[in-house]
Amino acid sequence: MTAEIINGKELSTKLKASMKIETETLKRKGIVPHLTVVLVGDNPASRSYVSGKEKASQEIGMSSEVIELPTTISETELLALIQQLNDKPSVHGILVQLPLPPHIKEQHIIEAIHPSKDVDGFHPLSIGRMITGQDTFISCTPYGIMEMLRSKNISIEGKHAVVIGRSNIVGKPIGQLLLNENATVTYCHSKTVDLKAYTTQADILIVATGVPQMINADHIKKGAVVIDVGINRNEEGKLVGDVDFESVKEKAAFITPVPRGVGPMTITMLLKNTLKAAKGLAGN
Numbered sequence: 001m002t003a004e005i006i007n008g009k010e011l012s013t014k015l016k017a018s019m020k021i022e023t024e025t026l027k028r029k030g031i032v033p034h035l036t037v038v039l040v041g042d043n044p045a046s047r048s049y050v051s052g053k054e055k056a057s058q059e060i061g062m063s064s065e066v067i068e069l070p071t072t073i074s075e076t077e078l079l080a081l082i083q084q085l086n087d088k089p090s091v092h093g094i095l096v097q098l099p100l101p102p103h104i105k106e107q108h109i110i111e112a113i114h115p116s117k118d119v120d121g122f123h124p125l126s127i128g129r130m131i132t133g134q135d136t137f138i139s140c141t142p143y144g145i146m147e148m149l150r151s152k153n154i155s156i157e158g159k160h161a162v163v164i165g166r167s168n169i170v171g172k173p174i175g176q177l178l179l180n181e182n183a184t185v186t187y188c189h190s191k192t193v194d195l196k197a198y199t200t201q202a203d204i205l206i207v208a209t210g211v212p213q214m215i216n217a218d219h220i221k222k223g224a225v226v227i228d229v230g231i232n233r234n235e236e237g238k239l240v241g242d243v244d245f246e247s248v249k250e251k252a253a254f255i256t257p258v259p260r261g262v263g264p265m266t267i268t269m270l271l272k273n274t275l276k277a278a279k280g281l282a283g284n
């Protein structure tokens, strides 16, 4: 068996084309969807993520701005800026690029963003709404994974979904979304004993650990759906996921590649959340 590839780049292109039309429709009604990204400090990875987000917004005709702040900014000053953005009707989505310098408590900043503008879906209210199955902003990576599964009509109900990784931004929310769709969900993590005993039972395996190529064909069940969230550089400097793509693709039914897998979907879902905010559909 050679797995069918779920190409996140192609799916993103398709979704962005329809979002471009939606943006034009909103603009005709006098609403210009607008995303404000706040970047603190000079972390090269953060800078590259932010420019990717800005480029994608422009691609679909959305307005966006990046507010760059020095690392020395205090938490009080950053909170004051968030308040100004919350109060500005022309700003629909606010994203503060993480990580923040250690003197600023990330959770204070996340909680300061008004839930109606929380396009990253990190606010506790968004998370609570997601867990209770209400309409809300879903954080972008898990949201993108769900769209990838939907795009291939992969059935979730009654399936055993195994999630490796329990971060607040990927592992925990994707498990919850799969549970909302009636999967039976098992979470594994760095303290799990005998990981293989769980992964070989998975109908749907989500891998989000940041450990390069830790999952190979021996870890999976024949015909499984394998979603690789990892973005890592291997020893040769090549971009690889948390899954050994070459071996796993011979045994799985569906697999996401790295690159061109989950990564492009994350930015695309940020745009989708910003459009939702502009349309005032966040249920606030």
Ligand code: NAD
Pocket (backbone or CB within 6 Å): 141, 164, 165, 166, 167, 168, 169, 170, 171, 188, 189, 190, 191, 192, 195, 208, 209, 210, 211, 214, 229, 230, 231, 232, 262, 263, 264, 266
């Ligand atoms: P994290 O470091 O916050 O969490 C990693 C999780 O993996 C932890 O819960 C840990 O318990 C678990 N883990 C670590 N080693 C393990 C092992 N040997 N066995 C089992 N579990 C183990 O990471 P994160 O933010 O969730 O990101 C995970 C990966 O996904 C990283 O490679 C990151 O770069 C990538 N990522 C990609 C996207 C995207 O858009 N594609 C978005 C976010 C994160």
